[in-house]
Amino acid sequence: MGLRSKVPRVKVTLQEIRERTYKPVDAWWTVLLVDPLAARLVRLVAPYRWITPNVLTLIASIFGFGAAACFATGERWALVAGGILFHISFVVDCMDGKIARLNGTGTMFGQWLDFVLDRVRVFFIALALFGGQYVQTENVAWLWLMAVAVFLDLFRYLNSAQMTKVRASMRDQIAAYRLPVAPRADSGADMGEPGDEMPAPAPAAAGGGSLKNRIGATLRRNRIRTHLFSGIEYEMFVFIVGPITGLIFGVTIAAGAALLAFEMFLIYKLLRACQQFPGKLAAAKAAHEEQETERVPSSV
Template identity: 50%
Template sequence: MAQRPSLAEIRERTYKRRDAWWTVWLVDPLASRLVWLVAPWRWVTPNLLSLGAFALGLGAAACFWQAEYPWLLAGALLFHLGFVLDCMDGKIARLNGTGSLFGSWLDYVFDRLRVVTCSLALFGGQWNHTGETYWLWLATAVIFLDMFRYLNALQMQKVKLTMKENLTAAAEAAGKPMEYAEETDDEAPLDEEASKIDVHGDFRARFRGFLSFRNFLLRQRIRAHVFSGIEFMMFVFIVGPVIGQLVAVTIVSGVLLLAFESLLVYKLWTTTRTYHRRLAVL
């Protein structure tokens, strides 16, 4: 059995620099201690934890289908525990160096399948219990929003990578090699540095009032994208069932997710406009 790392070492080596507030406040404190417990056992691999998270998701779905409140509570608990395991797989991979490209694919696919399965079970169970068809519309909306959120994130990352590659290549071709200012959600200074290619300054300049709130979040290790896909899932599959307000929580969560995704789209739009100006002068 390998030597057990300290909790401080686990936090330093496995915590993301920025993460969702749900993860930072409600998951990492438990997940880090569980990682401390299982880290010496090398048979506890990231892929095994991903499989365990998916199995707990299936258990949550089975509980959600029963539709009655005690079962909804059990489903919410299993869903949360599944998310804890889902966070542990990345921590174990970073701590023990056991991550893999296949593991990344497995984790991503299982996450999406868990959302689809639990959506159909949670709202389908209510439809089966009440006969009201609006439950099926809610299930469709949740699956669509989750799909949109993650497809949008993948495409945004692709666009940002293309901008970085093109600007860096253009600067080198012009004999003005400069460092590309990475998007650090805004740890970059408001004033552009001559030694850097910065395409994010226009957005920051338009939202200066948001900077103090953003900086507070960053000090807590929380990203400025306050209501992301993680919070959306946790509210739909945990908060809604626990407080017994599935419809209201799902609708409010969907509106908040769309609002923050719209802000990201607007941010990307302003960034691409700045990108074209920077590219024209290099």
């Protein structure tokens, strides 16, 4: 029975993997440098049901700690090897979500395990990378840079989780006033999502619309989100580009500045959404009361 469970099943096609596992939009590093390889690896391992998302999460951690071991030496060749191992770790880490969606094998515990091991892995890799440089140079600036790098990584993920929670709360409060009624034939307007900072842009005119809209549309057509420097790009630059190029200090500073700039923009957008929320909530409440009045038969 155990042997039969390990017999591979029929392989899925790359197209099926793309359709069922790719996110509609994703980080440009993932879209361009990870998905093409991860999809092909998923095609190889997907038929083996014993290769679960949790197994892949653990494998990604092993590669990650291998990268940390290389970084800790501080040697030039080891920095390059560490950067390559970190990228492999990220590819395998992306595979676990694809396998979960493809085979329906994802679990709530697996989501927790993936998140926690990601954060633990990044912490020890940062400790090894910057600590290794400190041992090589005895320059305390590397320790300060390590503290900043770890703080920014944690800030990004904690901030993202909290912003998601706030937006979900606003959506839920407005959704509570929506009645499950069929849309009227004369109403084709899109009410939008609660918490949106502004209405969805109108379709571009024949002239092509603004440069910003054209760039955004081009990025979305290629599955690239307009948030061009997120936690993913930050980690990839700090732990891959910096070590491979040998410009660890400068790349880390530049990546941190870019991450902060995009985070401040997201915070500004959240502020706008929160400022608009009371008006949207009041409008939803008024529409709800009007619909309730129409549903109650008027007395003669």
